[in-house]
Amino acid sequence: MAEQAKFLEGSLFKHITVMSFTASIGLMAIFLVDVVDMIFISMLGNAALAAAVGYAGAILFFTTSFGIGMSIATGALVARALGQGDAALAEEKASTSMVFGVLFGIVFSAVVWLNIPALAGLMGASGETLDLAAGYLRIIIPSLPFLLVGMMGSAVLRSHGAARAAMMATLMGGAVNAVLDPIFIFVLDLGLDGAAWASVCARLAIAITALVPIFRHFGGVHIPGLAALKTDLRPLALIAFPAILTQLATPLGSAYVTRSMAEFGETAVAGMAIVARITPVAFGTLFALSGAVGPIIGQNFGAGRTDRVRDAYRAAMIFTLAMVVGMTALLFLFRAPIADLFGATGIARDLVFLFCGPLALAFFFNGQIFVSNAAFNNLGHPFYSTWVNWGRQTIGTVPFVVLFSSWMGAPGVMIGQAAGGVIFGTLAWWLAQRVMADPKAGPAPAFQGHRRVHQLFHHRR
Secondary structure (H helix, E strand, O other), X not given: OHHHOHHHOOOHHHHHXXXXXXXXXHHHHHHHHXXXXXXXXXXXXXXXXXXXXXXXXXXXXXXXXXXXXXXXXXXXXXXXXXXXXXXXXXXXXHHHHHHHHHXXXXXXXXXXXXXXXXXXXXXXXXXXHHHHHHHHHHHHHXXXXXXXXXXXXXXXXXXXXXXXXXXXXXXXXXXXXXXXXXXHHHHOOOOHHHHHHHHHHHHHHHHHHHHHHHHHHOOOOOOOOHHHHHHHHHHHHHHHHHHHHHHHHXXXXXXXXXXXXXXXXXXXXXXXXXXXXXXXXXXXXXXXXXXXXXXXXXXXXXXXXXXXXXXXXXXXXXXXXXXXXXXXXXXXXXXXXXXXXXXXXXXXXXXXXHHHHHHHHOHHHHHHHHHHHHHHHHOOOHHXXXXXXXXXXXXXXXXXXXXXXXXXXXXXXXHXXXXXXXXXXXXXXHHHHHHHHOOOOOOOHHHHOOHHHHHHHHXXX
16 A cells, blocks of 8 residues: 555655645635635625624634644654554544544534633623624534534545545535635625624535545545544644644634734724735645655654655745745735725724734744744644643733733734744744654554554544
8 A cells, every 4th residue: 555655756856845735736726715704795895894704704714723633633643653564554534533523523513602702701791893793603503513524535646646536525625615605695684693604614615625535535534433432632732732732722712812902993803804815825835744744754764754745845845935935925915905805994904004004024933933833733742732732822922912012002913923923933934843853753653553442443434
């Protein structure tokens, strides 16, 4: 089955470029739909709607982070198995991971759903805006298990090197959302609720589209026995738990920033919501980079190719620098048309202009964190990702936001957030160099000790 591990040979920069761009095309399709959502909602003429989306977006980011953590663990386990030349073991890891992901996702979404008003209120939403955000979230949150299946399925596909199939899953979600948005919002006159229902349909489409190629080409997903579930829980948890903690740091940091921005009025929150939707569209390739470089590092680590692990990290950093510089130039050139597209005025326009300028260059340090976290998660040090992300979203955010906002007002909130990223991006790079200089000799013992259960799993089938 050695042919399954396609990242053990060939140009690493090419692998990273292909994986990142294909993953980012799908991601940007989703993010572009979010932008169109905001444009449609702005057309409804109620400023509270745009602010509600800003508050809801921070909470959705929180729930999505759970899925990202589970997909990171799934991708790492499957990629390691493929690096060892064992496609059957990879199939087992995909199956057990998917089952645990759905079960945990149901519980997690239920807890969030029961606390929606409290969560929105914690971020500063009140009155009509709070009611709108809560109604929007009550529709979307129960669909989290569908999103989890889609995200974990895409991670499995990327681990096999099936970048195009993973891209198609998110592209399908974006297409469904784009088609249903205007129908639900305007034709059916559902307003903000219509945007929520379109998102639910998109999540279902992502799940289905990710599962189809897995069943066609990579053995499918099966309900494993209790022995396999019990044995695979520990290695999954060893990566997933710190990965989820790592991902949860970002929405919590964003929630604090949202609350800080709320002190300057709903126009400032709306401006920040616009920036939040521009950012992933502009830097979608970098958001995709962690998921793209992870399987490349994981396969080479599983095969003991530490030289290619280091080269992959270096190539990813070069890719990050080129993308940030190029995209910042484009944002600066088109900053006025971007602001006009959203009808941004006053402080909202100032915030858009601030982002579409020198502040965008600071995203390079976020890229450093993304790539370093992929290295940590796939080289057996997932808690390094946790420490870096939580540090970045706490001591790397709160004091800087407080300091700069006291000097500069609403723009200072964004500047302070970016300043912390510079420090922790550099720290992540330093830690990654140490890990790659002395990586583990092979996958963790907990991963290696599954041969007997893995054989039982396939014998039972």
